Amino acid sequence: MKMKKILNLFVALSILLCATVSCSNWLAVDLEDSILEDKLFETNEGYTSVLNGVYTKMNTYYGSTLSMGVIDAMAKLYHMSSSHNYYPYFNYDFEGSAFEGTSGALWTGMYNLIANLNVLLEKCDEADNALFPNYYPYIKGEALALRAMLHFDLFRLYGPIYSEESKTNLTIPYQATTDKTIQPLLPAEEVMNKVIADLKAASELLKDDAVRTDGVLNSDSEDPNETADFRYRQYRLNYYAVQGLLARAYLWIGDKENAYTTAKAIITEVEEKKTFDWTPKADIQSSTAPDLIFSTEVMFGLYNLKRVNLYNGLFKNTAGYSSALTFYGSSMEDGYKNAKVTWFYDQLDDLRRTEMWEVATLEENTEFSGVKEHQATVFGKYKDIQTSETRRYMIPLLRMSEIYLIAAECTSDVTEGLGYVNAIREHRNCVNIDAASVASKDALQEYIDDEFYRETIGEGQIYFYYKRHAMTTIMESDFSYGSYGAYYTTIGMQLQDYVWPLPKVETDKRLN
Numbered sequence: 001m002k003m004k005k006i007l008n009l010f011v012a013l014s015i016l017l018c019a020t021v022s023c024s025n026w027l028a029v030d031l032e033d034s035i036l037e038d039k040l041f042e043t044n045e046g047y048t049s050v051l052n053g054v055y056t057k058m059n060t061y062y063g064s065t066l067s068m069g070v071i072d073a074m075a076k077l078y079h080m081s082s083s084h085n086y087y088p089y090f091n092y093d094f095e096g097s098a099f100e101g102t103s104g105a106l107w108t109g110m111y112n113l114i115a116n117l118n119v120l121l122e123k124c125d126e127a128d129n130a131l132f133p134n135y136y137p138y139i140k141g142e143a144l145a146l147r148a149m150l151h152f153d154l155f156r157l158y159g160p161i162y163s164e165e166s167k168t169n170l171t172i173p174y175q176a177t178t179d180k181t182i183q184p185l186l187p188a189e190e191v192m193n194k195v196i197a198d199l200k201a202a203s204e205l206l207k208d209d210a211v212r213t214d215g216v217l218n219s220d221s222e223d224p225n226e227t228a229d230f231r232y233r234q235y236r237l238n239y240y241a242v243q244g245l246l247a248r249a250y251l252w253i254g255d256k257e258n259a260y261t262t263a264k265a266i267i268t269e270v271e272e273k274k275t276f277d278w279t280p281k282a283d284i285q286s287s288t289a290p291d292l293i294f295s296t297e298v299m300f301g302l303y304n305l306k307r308v309n310l311y312n313g314l315f316k317n318t319a320g321y322s323s324a325l326t327f328y329g330s331s332m333e334d335g336y337k338n339a340k341v342t343w344f345y346d347q348l349d350d351l352r353r354t355e356m357w358e359v360a361t362l363e364e365n366t367e368f369s370g371v372k373e374h375q376a377t378v379f380g381k382y383k384d385i386q387t388s389e390t391r392r393y394m395i396p397l398l399r400m401s402e403i404y405l406i407a408a409e410c411t412s413d414v415t416e417g418l419g420y421v422n423a424i425r426e427h428r429n430c431v432n433i434d435a436a437s438v439a440s441k442d443a444l445q446e447y448i449d450d451e452f453y454r455e456t457i458g459e460g461q462i463y464f465y466y467k468r469h470a471m472t473t474i475m476e477s478d479f480s481y482g483s484y485g486a487y488y489t490t491i492g493m494q495l496q497d498y499v500w501p502l503p504k505v506e507t508d509k510r511l512n
Helices: 002-020 034-040 044-060 097-126 136-158 188-205 239-252 256-273 307-314 340-344 400-410 414-426 441-456 462-468 504-511
Strands: 298-303 357-363 373-379 394-399 473-475 480-482 485-487 490-492
Touching: 034 044, 044 097, 044 136, 044 298, 097 136, 097 504, 136 188, 136 239, 188 239, 239 256, 239 298, 239 394, 239 400, 256 400, 298 400, 394 400, 400 414, 400 441, 414 441, 441 462
Parallel strands: none
Antiparallel strands: 298 394, 357 373, 473 490, 480 485
């Protein structure tokens, strides 16, 4: 099937990227063999192969680091002892070797992907357009969007909490050419202007994206002569996903007017066309193949054949006490009264609670002397369920519910905002929030916060959400004891813990 062919291209390009990217040169694509480069860009397949290679290589950085692992540990979502593998991130040990290694690998790898994208973009503009008239807007549009996304996520990590005071702070380079010289660190405002400019240019190129007329196209064409290059749009930065990133970027810099306009336009068009429709309750609760990632609502995600390995290593009870990311508490008899899952969800029958969490025994517990087992509530969003390839290997990076919450946060109409929040709750088997309890934007914001956490846990967005709001208190990971038993409360958060220091691989090169 054509999806298999696409995967083969992904694998081939991973090898190609390793061969063509100089690991010793932090911002360079070192295509030493000019014949290889010329041949690669002689055909449509060559261009799509380079682009597919970037998508597939992103799994290295958006797997255990920027989606379900490190970045969620830094949001203090899970119970974690000092012996846990992720404790250095949980404890913001920026000076430690574990964090420095992760940060350096992420920085180098992401900029190498950007460098590959810049070669691709340069070749697009040099090419004879007659060679790929249908390919040009897709290839260049997605490449621009990917360049913006990678820079944006680096900025969200290493940049300051964005404000009028901090927008002049020097942050990261924005690499927009194939120039191999070290690029200057740019002010926060300039980086974000470039992110937004790339996303706007990508949107214009992708305005006729097939996703707008034919939907996500998550199947092969019945026409054996039709290419799959323009199908499987959930796994590409399609037009709607680019617009979603644009709304996210506007909100990051506090431009709520443009964030709202962009989000509202997405919602209006997508609801009319049912492009990213709500996942039916029956599909979520299926006894044979439950859709625990609500896949129909994912605007953009990565295809990761090793997703089961990530689940086994991070969430499955056999991962062990020092590796598993779990919620504390597991007593089913008292209705999880002492479990964090009860505080995280406000309703017992919320589908995100009933279908994604279960009590399990963690193996090889070494925290308590002489105890070999420990009960905990484990997360099942990424269970390996034998189902369609388009769902089984998906790692969501942007979903429609975030767009609803952006619109809710940015509208000046509290009633309208509450409508967006209740639209999500309705499809999660939750009762609507009574309008009488939401008398102000501040009151509404608390509900927006809660729904954002419930929607995106395991997807690497909560730490960034805390940072954007400059939160100095967040929900604690472990329980406290009082006269009525266990309970959860908030803990203090230091604002400096939202800003990653530039890695040594970067600072050392600048010093030298």
